[in-house]
Amino acid sequence: MSKLIQIHKVYKIYGEGQESEVRALNGVTLDIDSGEYVAIVGPSGSGKSTLMNMLGLLDIPTYGRYYLKGELVSELSDTKLARVRNHEIGFIFQGFNLLGSLTALENVELPLIYQGIRASKRYDMAEDALRRVGLDNRMHHRPSEMSGGQQQRVAIARAIATNPSIIMADEPTGNLDSKTGAHVIEILKSLHAGGSTIILITHDEKIAQFAKRRIHVHDGKITEEL
Amino acid sequence: MNLFQAFRMSIKAIMGKKARSFLTMLGIIIGVAAVIVLVSLTQASNDKNMEWMRSFGTNIVNVYLDPWRNPRVSQELEDYIAVEIAGLTRGMTPNSSMWGSRVSYGAKAMEELQLYFGSADFSICNNYKIAKGRDLSYMDIQRNTRAVVLGAKVADEIFNYMNPIGEQIRINGEIFTVVGIYQARVTDPNMWDGYDKMVVVPYTQTRLLNRNNRISEYAIKAKDAESTQEVVTLLQKFLSTKYDDEWSYGVYTSDTWMSQIDEANRSNLIMLGSIAGISLIVGGIGIMNIMLVTVTERTREIGIRKAIGAQRRTIIAQFLIEASVLSLIGGFVGLIFGFLITVFWGKMTYDMLVLPNMMITLIALVVSIGLGVGFGLYPAVKASALQPVVALRNE
Numbered sequence: 001m002s003k004l005i006q007i008h009k010v011y012k013i014y015g016e017g018q019e020s021e022v023r024a025l026n027g028v029t030l031d032i033d034s035g036e037y038v039a040i041v042g043p044s045g046s047g048k049s050t051l052m053n054m055l056g057l058l059d060i061p062t063y064g065r066y067y068l069k070g071e072l073v074s075e076l077s078d079t080k081l082a083r084v085r086n087h088e089i090g091f092i093f094q095g096f097n098l099l100g101s102l103t104a105l106e107n108v109e110l111p112l113i114y115q116g117i118r119a120s121k122r123y124d125m126a127e128d129a130l131r132r133v134g135l136d137n138r139m140h141h142r143p144s145e146m147s148g149g150q151q152q153r154v155a156i157a158r159a160i161a162t163n164p165s166i167i168m169a170d171e172p173t174g175n176l177d178s179k180t181g182a183h184v185i186e187i188l189k190s191l192h193a194g195g196s197t198i199i200l201i202t203h204d205e206k207i208a209q210f211a212k213r214r215i216h217v218h219d220g221k222i223t224e225e226l
Numbered sequence: 227m228n229l230f231q232a233f234r235m236s237i238k239a240i241m242g243k244k245a246r247s248f249l250t251m252l253g254i255i256i257g258v259a260a261v262i263v264l265v266s267l268t269q270a271s272n273d274k275n276m277e278w279m280r281s282f283g284t285n286i287v288n289v290y291l292d293p294w295r296n297p298r299v300s301q302e303l304e305d306y307i308a309v310e311i312a313g314l315t316r317g318m319t320p321n322s323s324m325w326g327s328r329v330s331y332g333a334k335a336m337e338e339l340q341l342y343f344g345s346a347d348f349s350i351c352n353n354y355k356i357a358k359g360r361d362l363s364y365m366d367i368q369r370n371t372r373a374v375v376l377g378a379k380v381a382d383e384i385f386n387y388m389n390p391i392g393e394q395i396r397i398n399g400e401i402f403t404v405v406g407i408y409q410a411r412v413t414d415p416n417m418w419d420g421y422d423k424m425v426v427v428p429y430t431q432t433r434l435l436n437r438n439n440r441i442s443e444y445a446i447k448a449k450d451a452e453s454t455q456e457v458v459t460l461l462q463k464f465l466s467t468k469y470d471d472e473w474s475y476g477v478y479t480s481d482t483w484m485s486q487i488d489e490a491n492r493s494n495l496i497m498l499g500s501i502a503g504i505s506l507i508v509g510g511i512g513i514m515n516i517m518l519v520t521v522t523e524r525t526r527e528i529g530i531r532k533a534i535g536a537q538r539r540t541i542i543a544q545f546l547i548e549a550s551v552l553s554l555i556g557g558f559v560g561l562i563f564g565f566l567i568t569v570f571w572g573k574m575t576y577d578m579l580v581l582p583n584m585m586i587t588l589i590a591l592v593v594s595i596g597l598g599v600g601f602g603l604y605p606a607v608k609a610s611a612l613q614p615v616v617a618l619r620n621e
Contacts, residue, residue, distance in 0.1 A: 058532075058533055059614070059615040059616075078538055079538065079539075083537070091533050091534065097526075097533070097618065098530075099527060099530060099531075101241075106238070111535050113235070114534065158534065162535075
């Protein structure tokens with residue numbers, strides 16, 4: 001398997017040099033291969049969310065290097081970062097982060113619009129993604145007309161619509177009851193079975209059990225790997 | 227992403243937040259409409275006032291004096307004007323009048339009108355124009371003719387559609403022959419029509435109609451604005467030698483009133499323009515508030531869009547289009563309201579077609595659209611510069 005992600009001695013430091021300095025990431029080095037299902041586990045405040053933001057290119061490291069598919073992405077411009085996020089990464093957030101003024105279909109179409117894909121093809125791709133999460137019958141509903149589980153499935157559809165290299169899920173079951181949460185975990189599992197690389201961030205050991213590889217984070221450092 | 231998609235996305239965002247979109251537009255609508263209406267109507271009112279002032283004629287000097295304290299002064303003044311300052315004037319007339327006169331023709335009568343005693347220069351000194359027949363002539367004065375010229379209102383009421391020229395009427399019981407009719411001086415039906423509810427007879431008839439009267443008022447038409455001032459100065463000087471006090475006579479010119487009214491009009495316009503400007507600013511603050519209140523919400527939206535791959539310029543383009551569309555729609559709705567209200571109000575109040583001032587309309591539009599776009603763009607420019615993770619943190 002080829003190396004998909006390589007991060008080398010990555011630091012994220014807030015208020016550097018001040019008394020209140022916080023090292024959210026304290027020299028993390030990590031490789032993730034293509035097709036892996038990785039869980040990043042740690043209590044709140046451990047730096048796991050910072051790690052995921054770094055891996056997802058939502059934030060830039062203070063120090064250190066990050067290679068994605070062999071490209072040094074930690075030095076890219078804002079515009080190029082947006083393109084990489086658009087093509088390579090699909091996000092699933094704890095709070096869903098759907099746009100309330102758009103329908104389910106329009107939300108899923110959004111990353112495809114940013115890719116510049118034609119309307120008819122875009123529609124097909126978005127519809128297909130929604131079908132894969134079992135929501136093709138609710139395409140024209142707005143998020144406010146859906147349950148939490150349904151909203152999270154829309155978010156998953158949005159994440160997979162572009163066929164990204166990596167799917168990042170940050171506490172995807174955090175706002176859901178255990179039954180709908182289990183459903184979301186099922187979907188992630190089947191995506192992994194289909195060949196997707198999945199990075200799951202959670203504080204919940206039980207959910208982490210589903211991953212093939214578990215990375216424990218504590219005080220901004222990787223403490224153990226299973 | 228191309229421009230068309232950015233445009234569609236903006237429309238979607240506007241339609242998705244109808245209340246917010248409407249409130250944003252409302253500020254612009256009120257601002258633009260208020261400026262247009264206030265400034266246009268003030269200007270119309272000023273124009274109306276000036277038109278009214280001009281109906282008195284320009285370069286006219288009015289003299290009031292007390293013929294009882296100095297019985298010879300009337301004749302002396304007439305001589306002085308006719309001989310000494312003739313080069314500066316185009317005409318002079320006694321301008322005395324009797325209020326509450328009665329005119330009758332057969333069974334028809336009109337009460338409470340003003341009877342003037344004038345010379346052949348009466349009409350040019352009071353800005354009347356002959357509509358039909360002829361004016362009073364020098365011979366009428368010299369021969370003491372019983373000739374009368376009717377004001378438009380009097381001719382209308384007493385003769386209706388009949389031709390009054392040559393007809394005989396009674397003025398306070400004495401028989402006079404109608405020789406002419408003046409054009410209506412006031413065309414506005416809402417205005418006081420006293421200026422047309424008058425008749426004028428040769429001043430040599432004063433003794434017949436008003437036994438005790440001496441001439442106490444004169445009107446002089448000067449050649450031009452410069453001569454007007456000169457005439458005023460000269461007459462004041464002349465009269466000051468005839469009386470030992472300043473209260474027995476007065477020399478005025480409507481030009482000074484006009485410049486005073488013009489001054490007052492201008493300060494009116496500035497005042498109301500400022501009020502309109504304030505309403506534009508208040509509208510702008512309304513826009514600003516709505517936009518700033520939604521900054522948090524919008525920042526989060528921008529975070530989401532960036533996370534799924536929107537580039538900074540794409541986001542700014544979307545928000546720019548959104549703010550422009552909102553502001554343009556608001557601006558044009560305000561423009562339409564402003565026009566309608568101005569025209570309607572103008573019709574109701576001044577009975578004329580008042581059209582908004584183009585310059586002010588343009589300024590109001592540019593300012594409000596500028597405010598809308600500026601404040602609409604502000605959160606986008608700010609938030610799109612943030613790392614997505616920071617923008618997303620906005621709950």
